[in-house]
Amino acid sequence: NAGVTQTPKFQVLKTGQSMTLQCAQDMNHNSMYWYRQDPGMGLRLIYYSASEGTTDKGEVPNGYNVSRLNKREFSLRLESAAPSQTSVYFCASRNLLAGGGNEQFFGPGTRLTVL
Amino acid sequence: GQQLNQSPQSMFIQEGEDVSMNCTSSSIFNTWLWYKQDPGEGPVLLIALYKAGELTSNGRLTAQFGITRKDSFLNISASIPSDVGIYFCAGAIQGAQKLVFGQGTRLTINP
Numbered sequence: 754n755a756g757v758t759q760t761p762k763f764q765v766l767k768t769g770q771s772m773t774l775q776c777a778q779d780m781n782h783n784s785m786y787w788y789r790q791d792p793g794m795g796l797r798l799i800y801y802s803a804s805e806g807t808t809d810k811g812e813v814p815n816g817y818n819v820s821r822l823n824k825r826e827f828s829l830r831l832e833s834a835a836p837s838q839t840s841v842y843f844c845a846s847r848n849l850l851a852g853g854g855n856e857q858f859f860g861p862g863t864r865l866t867v868l
Numbered sequence: 869g870q871q872l873n874q875s876p877q878s879m880f881i882q883e884g885e886d887v888s889m890n891c892t893s894s895s896i897f898n899t900w901l902w903y904k905q906d907p908g909e910g911p912v913l914l915i916a917l918y919k920a921g922e923l924t925s926n927g928r929l930t931a932q933f934g935i936t937r938k939d940s941f942l943n944i945s946a947s948i949p950s951d952v953g954i955y956f957c958a959g960a961i962q963g964a965q966k967l968v969f970g971q972g973t974r975l976t977i978n979p
Contacts, residue, residue, distance in 0.1 A: 757910075786966075795871070795956070795971045795972055796969045801965060801966065811966070843910050843911070855901065855960040855964070856901060857958075857967060859903075859911045860910050861909060862908075862909070862910050
């Protein structure tokens with residue numbers, strides 16, 4: 754099992770450009786999450802998807818959109834990138850089936866710089 | 869949003885020393901999790917706690933679910949260089965979709 758995978762690992766954008774961050778998990782988990790991590794700010798939730806076909810806003814959703822493409826894949830889109838979106842983005846997944854706990858498993862991250 | 873109070877924010881220790889860190893909350897949680905993040909990597913789950921008073925070990929790491937359900941502790945014994953990184957606590961209430969994270973404790977070890 755690869756766990757949670759993210760692409761790309763690094764990206765540099767110019768202000769106003771758009772891009773999509775990809776995330777996939779092979780653990781058959783129901784829930785998936787997108788976080789951003791900034792120095793001194795810890796992990797902040799952008800959007801999450803409790804199950805295929807549903808998405809909900811987290812703590813910092815402005816400037817982002819998400820798509821739960823299927824059970825495996827959850828993408829994060831920046832329509833018009835801004836320097837304030839320079840950050841490290843992490844995708845995570847969690848199993849909600851009987852016996853599953855609250856553990857979330859994280860991908861390796863995408864390091865995004867917006868110039 | 870709700871956050872956990874994690875302390876200390878940073879630690880500078882000598883190799884071989886024991887380490888203690890903790891997380892506190894104003895709310896009751898049903899789950900406490902401890903993660904470690906190596907530089908340039910994503911957080912990795914170290915220990916999960918589900919019962920008040922529970923004490924769980926993972927090698928040299930030991931974590932406890934506070935009896936009040938409002939705190940948790942992580943201890944690392946006999947630290948080694950590969951223990952360097954940022955340690956995060958996270959809490960969740962029963963049935964919640966979201967975790968609440970602490971700000972992290974950055975551990976630096978002098979050889």
